[in-house]
Amino acid sequence: MSSHPDTEMATALDVLAEPKRRYVLAALLDREGTSAGDATSVSASDPMSIAALATEVATIEYNCPIVTDDQCEEVHVSLVHNHVPRLIDSGVLCHPTSDDATRVALADHPLFALDWVQPLLADPTGETVPVDESTLNRTLTALRNPRSRAVCAALARRRGSVAVADLAAAVVAREGGDGTQLVDVTEAECRTVATALAHEHLPALSEAGLVAYDDLANGVELATDAPQWQVDWLADGPLGEAADLVRDAGDRQADTAETGTAIGESGTASTTPKMAGNGDGTDIRTDTCWTLQGRANVLDRGREIVDGADEELFVMVPTGEMIRPACLERWLAAADRGVDVYVASRSPRVRDTVRSAVPTATVCEPQFDWLTFPMEGERHGCVVFADRESAMLVTIDESGPGGEPRVGAITGDGRANALVSVVCDRLGPRLDRLTPIGDDRDGTPLPL
Incomplete structure (x- = not known):
């Protein structure tokens, strides 16, 4: 029996979000002597009366091996009128025969084959996890x-x-x-x-x-x-x-704190700022800038800067080969959330593409090379600059072995950061003189 993973997830969460339903399944698994780790082998071979099941559920709910008649009766009523019908409708439980509504058994259902369900049913109250049961239920x-x-x-x-x-x-x-x-x-x-x-x-x-x-x-x-x-x-x-994303981010932070090195998805190391205590319980940077090697690391950093922009974003793109649909999507998303977006390029193709994809962006044409980056030739320079607080300068060397481009960058954060300060000094005053794009579709000259 198989079903779509989304359907399996929806059914599993609908069943397991209610604690009494977890207790029912856990009690039946225990009754059959089936461990949660072997829950894929359950069958409808060992029916149990709902009254007896109510007693088992009550002992779990009240965390006591001896429960009162009133407690059992309260649980019994809720099982008969609510939880057992829901579990049967979901196909997780079944009646042993069509004319016997007083007993139930586990059905052959794909829920029991889900790896993440097994440890939950082995610990239905969440005693072994670092959250209380009420938080687990809300989650x-x-x-x-x-x-x-x-x-x-x-x-x-x-x-x-x-x-x-x-x-x-x-x-x-x-x-x-x-x-x-x-x-x-x-x-x-x-x-x-x-x-x-x-x-x-x-x-x-x-x-x-x-x-x-x-x-x-x-x-x-x-x-x-x-x-x-x-x-x-x-x-x-x-x-x-x-x-997965949260754990990856945590691993990168741990690597950075311990060694000053982070590994990107390309597997290429990038040198990052090390942190040191300043004696008052806070941290300071011992290195103000860090370098990145490899296309994946550079792309990740570029996305981080663009997605984090709140007020102003400047990007310089020398050639059309460096612009991709994902870049345009992120620039458009930034513009849509109110960020002033500036894109500079000496390439008419790039300027026309940006005007079409990001209509509210200010499209600029640099008048001379900036920071000694040759705009034409084997090495290209790209700049990403957000909120005058985050900057990245990228170089792409296409003369590498086998024609494979070598991508590297230097980047920094914070207005006091050396790289950010240099970019602010050279670029900030020019941005201040630019106005949002108007009717001039030929491009706004940017005297870099």
Whole structure:
């Protein structure tokens, strides 16, 4: 018996978010002598009366081997009128015969084959995990809706607080499938999803402690310090993609703190600033800038800077080979959230492409080479500069062995950072003289 993974996840969370239903399945597994680690072998061979099952569930719920008749009766009523019918409708339980509604047994259902379900049913109250049961219940309840899971995955790709409208656009794109891009998302779709996020999904995720949601500021960010990320079966199951991203980010931070080296997805090391104590309990940078080697590392850093821009973003793109659809999507997303976007290039192709994809961007044509980067030749220079607080200078050497381009960069954060200060001195005054794009479609000269 097989089904779509999304359907399996939806069924599993609908069943397991309610603690009494977890207790029912755990009690029946224990009754059959089937360990959670061997839950794939369950069958409907050992029926149990609902009355006896109510007693087993009551002992789990009240955490006591001896329960009162009133406690058993209360649980029995809830099982008969609520939980057992729900479990039967879901196909997880069955009656041994069509004319016997007083007994139930485990059915042959794919839920029991899910790896992340097995440890949960082995510990249905969450005694062995670093969250209390009420938080566990709220977490499972919040994640029942696939949109809430999409929210966590989308936020895991962002740094810091994200505007709800921007988050809505990312969620719409994810829900649209692999072929849907941010540029395909309509304003009406964003408004509808943003309303649902603000009134339903974000409050539920916030109550579970998975996100920090400020409804007054209309911003939200992932709570990467939430204890749920340390629960292996949650990370392997409902939190899935988001947990992988959170763990990867944590590993990179740990590597940086210990060795000053971070490894990007290309496997190439990049030297990063080391941190040292200054005696008052805070940290200071001992290196003000760091270098990146490898296309993947440089791309990751560029995305981080662009996605983190709040007010102003400047990008210099020397050639058309350096611009990709994903770049245009991110620049458009920045412009849509109110960032002043400037794109400079001596390439007419680049300027025309940006004008078409990001209509509100100020498109610029540099008048001379900047920071000694040859704009034409074997080495190209690219600049990414956001909010006058984050900067990256990229070089691409196409004379490498086998014609494979060698990509490297130097980058820094903070207005006091040496690289950022240099870029501010050279570029900031020129940006101040530019006005948002008007009717001049020939490009605004940028005297770099």
